[in-house]
Amino acid sequence: MNITLSLIKADIGGYVGHSESHPDVLAQARDSLKKAKTEGLLVDFYVTKCGDDLQLIMTHKRGVDNKDIHELAWNTFISGTELAKKLKLYGAGQDLLSDAFSGNVKGMGPGLAEMEIEERPSEPVIIFMADKTSSGAWNLPLYKMFADPFNTIGLVIAPNMHNGFSFEVHDVKEHTKVKFNTPEEIYDLLIFIGAPSRYAVKAVYSRDTGEIAAVSSTQRLSLIAGRYVGKDDPVCIVRAQGIFPAVGEILEPFTHPTLVEGWMRGSHHGPLMPVSVADSTPSRFDGPPRVIALGFQLAQGILVGPRDMLADKSFDNARHQANLAADYMRSHGPFEPHRLPLEEMEYTTMPQIMKKLEGRFEPLED
Ligand code: F6R
Ligand code: MG
Ligand code: MG
Numbered sequence: 001m002n003i004t005l006s007l008i009k010a011d012i013g014g015y016v017g018h019s020e021s022h023p024d025v026l027a028q029a030r031d032s033l034k035k036a037k038t039e040g041l042l043v044d045f046y047v048t049k050c051g052d053d054l055q056l057i058m059t060h061k062r063g064v065d066n067k068d069i070h071e072l073a074w075n076t077f078i079s080g081t082e083l084a085k086k087l088k089l090y091g092a093g094q095d096l097l098s099d100a101f102s103g104n105v106k107g108m109g110p111g112l113a114e115m116e117i118e119e120r121p122s123e124p125v126i127i128f129m130a131d132k133t134s135s136g137a138w139n140l141p142l143y144k145m146f147a148d149p150f151n152t153i154g155l156v157i158a159p160n161m162h163n164g165f166s167f168e169v170h171d172v173k174e175h176t177k178v179k180f181n182t183p184e185e186i187y188d189l190l191i192f193i194g195a196p197s198r199y200a201v202k203a204v205y206s207r208d209t210g211e212i213a214a215v216s217s218t219q220r221l222s223l224i225a226g227r228y229v230g231k232d233d234p235v236c237i238v239r240a241q242g243i244f245p246a247v248g249e250i251l252e253p254f255t256h257p258t259l260v261e262g263w264m265r266g267s268h269h270g271p272l273m274p275v276s277v278a279d280s281t282p283s284r285f286d287g288p289p290r291v292i293a294l295g296f297q298l299a300q301g302i303l304v305g306p307r308d309m310l311a312d313k314s315f316d317n318a319r320h321q322a323n324l325a326a327d328y329m330r331s332h333g334p335f336e337p338h339r340l341p342l343e344e345m346e347y348t349t350m351p352q353i354m355k356k357l358e359g360r361f362e363p364l365e366d
Pocket of ligand 2: 014017091
């Protein structure tokens with residue numbers, strides 16, 4: 001049976017500031033998706049949040065890029081925005097960049113990751129959601145899960161994974177895509193995905209069967225809008241077990257809090273801290289960036305779960321390390337590499353300062 005898993009998310013208002021989502025907005029979104037389930041549009045749904053982002057996890061039988069599913073998500077965000085405005089939540093409707101729905105939420109502000117799958121006899125999936133960071137944040141974890149034998153021992157000793165995976169990489173600036181086969185092309189792959197502000201892993205496929213293993217959101221809000229409108233706060237769906245990495249191999253990359261772009265004013269590097277859903281409340285310097293992971297078993301499209309996978313004690317050291325890294329990075333204040341390079345910052349005063357200093361720059365003598 002073919003099932004589509006659609007995860008569509010948006011920041012439609014923060015509580016307080018950009019640190020958290022309001023429970024009433026979540027409750028209203030649940031009502032909206034419940035109605036769609038009763039009417040038969042959805043097979044099942046789960047509504048959650050990561051920091052100030054509202055996350056709509058939906059299963060259905062209509063395939064990816066379906067107009068009715070996207071419209072349901074859009075309308076849920078619109079009514080959520082109305083409530084957010086009533087509560088005077090911060091930045092109400094901030095990710096909705098268009099006034100009218102035109103058939104697909106792509107390019108309209110919300111982030112999305114969707115995959116259509118033939119459900120296996122048992123189908124464990126892990127849904128990752130991040131706040132205060134951008135879409136390239138999944139590059140390093142996805143590389144570790146699907147191409148690094150020091151992370152995923154299954155690549156070495158499991159016969160059904162030994163042929164490796166292929167990575168679809170998007171150039172988010174030029175709007176092009178390219179596929180790499182691993183393990184033989186890892187050096188070529190890394191030259192691109194090691195530059196996550198420009199190249200993002202969109203999807204991963206099993207080379208043996210061609211089946212989709214993972215899909216991420218690659219929308220860059222700042223590039224869509226051409227101005228600062230908030231960080232992407234990306235999401236990613238990963239299938240587990242069997243021909244795919246085990247749940248523990250999928251979570252293992254998050255024992256290392258990698259440095260990602262985002263944090264305060266979307267203009268800093270900081271550690272990606274693995275947390276429970278309850279702890280996705282970025283408060284210290286609007287961060288540090290957070291990642292949560294919900295695990296489900298799919299049963300004819302029913303979302304059995306979730307389990308809050310990163311709440312586990314075994315991520316305590318990663319959280320501690322992330323806090324130490326946060327202190328260290330913060331000690332650089334407004335200096336790079338804590339602050340992002342000039343062209344990557346989401347906020348800048350450079351044009352107005354250059355204008356003020358007009359005529360003060362003199363040529364060097366030599
Ligand atoms: C980062 C983020 C926050 C805001 C910051 C300033 O993604 O959302 O760090 O950039 O709180 O917010 P404004 O400019 O809305 O006052
Ligand atoms: Mg926000
Ligand atoms: Mg956010």
